[in-house]
Amino acid sequence: LEAPLVGEALGYRRRARVSLKVDKKSRQLQFGFRKKQSKEIVNVVDCPVLDAGLNALMSPLFELLKTFRHQENLGHIELVKGDNTLVVVLRHMKALDEQDQAALEAFAKEQQVSLYLMPQSDVLNRVVGDQAHYLETGVTIPFEPNNFIQVNQDVNRKMVEQALNWLDLTAEDRVLDLFCGLGNFSLPMAKKVRSVIGVEGVDAMVEKATHNAEINQLENARFFQANLEQDMSGQPWATEKFDKILLDPARAGASGIVDQLSDLGASRVVYVSCNPATLARDSQSLLNQGFQLRKLGMLDMFPHTSHLESMALFVKD
Numbered sequence: 269l270e271a272p273l274v275g276e277a278l279g280y281r282r283r284a285r286v287s288l289k290v291d292k293k294s295r296q297l298q299f300g301f302r303k304k305q306s307k308e309i310v311n312v313v314d315c316p317v318l319d320a321g322l323n324a325l326m327s328p329l330f331e332l333l334k335t336f337r338h339q340e341n342l343g344h345i346e347l348v349k350g351d352n353t354l355v356v357v358l359r360h361m362k363a364l365d366e367q368d369q370a371a372l373e374a375f376a377k378e379q380q381v382s383l384y385l386m387p388q389s390d391v392l393n394r395v396v397g398d399q400a401h402y403l404e405t406g407v408t409i410p411f412e413p414n415n416f417i418q419v420n421q422d423v424n425r426k427m428v429e430q431a432l433n434w435l436d437l438t439a440e441d442r443v444l445d446l447f448c449g450l451g452n453f454s455l456p457m458a459k460k461v462r463s464v465i466g467v468e469g470v471d472a473m474v475e476k477a478t479h480n481a482e483i484n485q486l487e488n489a490r491f492f493q494a495n496l497e498q499d500m501s502g503q504p505w506a507t508e509k510f511d512k513i514l515l516d517p518a519r520a521g522a523s524g525i526v527d528q529l530s531d532l533g534a535s536r537v538v539y540v541s542c543n544p545a546t547l548a549r550d551s552q553s554l555l556n557q558g559f560q561l562r563k564l565g566m567l568d569m570f571p572h573t574s575h576l577e578s579m580a581l582f583v584k585d
């Protein structure tokens with residue numbers, strides 16, 4: 269068991285979704301977070317676990333939205349921190365009132381944040397400011413506010429470094445990064461190895477990861493779209509052999525792919541998990557395939573919550 273990776277206890281979240289709703293009885297706009305297992309919204313304008321810059325936007329944003337003429341059309345707010353800009357996203361359920369929109373744009377300019385409007389759940393329009401990016405272990409990773417990014421930047425950085433260490437990367441390695449997202453692990457790895465293939469389910473993120481490799485001048489990283497719940501035979505990347513594999517699935521784990529990992533030839537597998545239950549289940553499969561569990565470490569990505577992130581190293585001699 270390795271020492272846990274920890275970061276700051278407060279100010280660590282670089283993204284949050286703020287719920288908005290007009291209360292039926294009082295007709296007042298509510299701005300905050302949902303009560304556990306409830307639809308009720310608790311007004312919150314000070315969230316100490318949120319990045320200080322994002323937290324400072326909460327109160328003025330609530331005051332602004334209270335002045336809107338059509339508050340019933342408001343859906344929710346997303347607050348996201350990039351290293352170049354803070355981002356505010358407004359999901360609205362009907363076309364925004366012109367005056368309301370003008371006031372919001374003026375607010376974004378005054379606060380020097382990027383503003384996106386989200387008229388539908390899959391449509392994002394940037395109306396003020398720049399696209400956000402974050403810097404990670406020597407690479408730049410641009411993202412859209414609806415793309416998955418790791419919530420805790422400080423612990424993410426330590427996590428990527430530890431994963432690269434545990435994989436014991438060499439300049440000759442061919443590496444496979446499953447559930448690769450925007451290339452959070454793939455791009456830093458590509459700087460150290462012969463080649464990286466990243467596989468991700470969301471098309472838009474595969475495109476973005478490919479673009480991210482280009483802007484970082486990493487010609488040895490390629491990305492493919494695949495649903496990793498399905499059989500991988502027939503996938504172009506699945507016929508190749510790899511020396512090392514990293515996987516970082518969502519809470520559901522990797523039951524669809526984990527049974528097939530030993531076919532890919534790797535001697536080292538690093539499994540990053542946000543759900544100990546699916547990690548335990550998937551570990552059993554790796555042990556059955558002849559891998560040994562060499563290292564296990566915890567990461568406190570979400571202080572003050574019950575969520576636990578972990579990392580396991582499996583080796584086959």
Ligand SMILES: C[S@@+](CC[C@H](N)C(=O)[O-])C[C@H]1O[C@@H](n2cnc3c(N)ncnc32)[C@H](O)[C@@H]1O
Nearest residue numbers: 416447448449452468469495496497516517518
């Ligand atoms: C925990 S995130 C990790 C992303 C990336 N490794 C990072 O560090 O930012 C899990 C990723 O798995 C992707 N994903 C979830 N289910 C999937 C599936 N069935 N097939 C392929 N990718 C999937 C999600 O879109 C998401 O990008």
